[in-house]
Amino acid sequence: MSAAPAPRTVRLGAGTAFWGDSVKPAIEMVERGEIDYLCCDHLAELTMSILAKQRAKSADRGYTRDILDLLRGALPTIVEKGIKVVTNSGGANPRAAGAAIAALCKELGLSGVRIAVVTGDDIEADIDGLADEGVDFSNLDTGQQLSEVRERLTHAAVYTGCEGIVEALGQGAQIVVCGRVTDIALYLGPLIHEFGWAPDDWQRLGMATVVAHAIECGGQATGGLYAGDWAGVDGLETLGYPIAEVADDGTAVLTKTPGTGGRVDIGTVSEQLVYEILDPANYLTADVTADFTQVRLEEIGPDRVRITGGTGKPAPATLKVNMGYRAGFIGEAQFTYTWPDAYAKSQRGLTFLRSRLARAGFEYSDDLVEYVGHNSMWGGRVPPPDDPELTEIVVRYAARCADAEQARKVFTESVPLYNNGPAGVAGVGTRPPLKELYAIWPCLIPREHVVQSVEMLEV
């Protein structure tokens, strides 16, 4: 009996987990991780609102520019090794991102690079037409009608699946730039392309979704943010990002870039598996409904964990739409009172601030007081301080306001605390930037209304 050939695996690396994530781990992974694909997620719920605002200012903006920082460091090696990059850094403007990447290739003297731009997620211009066709964009959580916020919408993007990525890779793309595809799609696309899985192979797609979820937040799978044996994780400053060696059945061995800090073990991977999930039996994505409930982990070597047990069911008939709308501003002030009578003085200071705000005609919808260093994380669950020897207390006051003029009053009216309020105060700083609020309007769209398309750029 001859030995069976080693089963083929596809090596997927998690390059970035959010806009602004460090790019060094991705560059190291390209150089030393022996990866086939670098998968980069850049988009959180709020990100699309910010990017849409940028696009409104300039037609060549609206994507996350950190992809350029990453590629500037990694592209020569990516091209040399034939690694493929799949990213949703296109955000609200994937065509502009594609053009910028093409320009970067030229600047770096690279040629023969095929860059695919995947569009189809952005339905902002079609909302009214879709509504006329009967699409119900009412709020999933509250049932409110879209008309209540229609005038304040910043963008509307569908969490789209991996079909555009599969098509782009099939056309020979080396870099695939998407808008609001799901983070899971960045991983499923390459696997479907490589293994030829059927789009309704729910078992494999479900298992691979579990794998993708385990690594899509980058350093959170390799010891970053580890709440378990946190003090025992070495090398957080040089954390390596995770790599999945995925087999044809969708199972994988999870590891990380050699020679980097951090750790991949049952503890670090388990914590990431439970991160930001709802019902583990019904993890909804655009491509499959994955079932995490029977997932199992096995340590098979240093920094090597085998992941099995995931399954899947048919993808939902509707896709989730991420709409954002302008929802006012937060005004904030922070100041510190010291011993003696630190807490009592802070209460007098707060009364002073609220009284001055009232006299200034302050209008707000909600406000909040936190004592930083005491209860700013768990609020009313933590009793007020009662230690007479308390050395200091930091007060943070924040209020939600409908407009910027009202929000500005919070800091303005806090400044006189410095010389008109009780003694023992310090730390009233310089005026903080106003925080504009974007609310998320979650709703659904039947999937037949969403069609992705692929445009190829060749450098």
Added chain:
Amino acid sequence: MTSTLTGSGATPVAGPRPVRVVDLAHGRSGDKGDTCNVGLVAWTDAGYDVLLREVTEERVTAHFGDLVKGTVTRYEMPGIRSLNFVLTGALDGGGTLSLRSDHLGKVMYAWLLRMEIDGTGATPHVNAAVER
């Protein structure tokens, strides 16, 4: 609170054995809109059984009190000895609107680790590198 809990060699007696969730599990939390999920990962199979018995939806609801305006739902992932708690109305309107410093619910897990439970049936886990 470990020293009084892990014992001094006294004869075992029947009755509740007070521990905190942190003695049996670690965890992580995050956001989806105004929903926060808190995952607990038990260090041992015996610890997982204690979590199943003690860390119920009712107890977790009471423990979070007014930090959670909505509901608490518990899900089980036995293969990785994990429980997932989904807390709705938990982030002051959601990560993009919340006035709270922890607007993304990143440390909600630690509040659950503080909950006191009856640890009968499992040995508290001690991280070698950390003296609590």
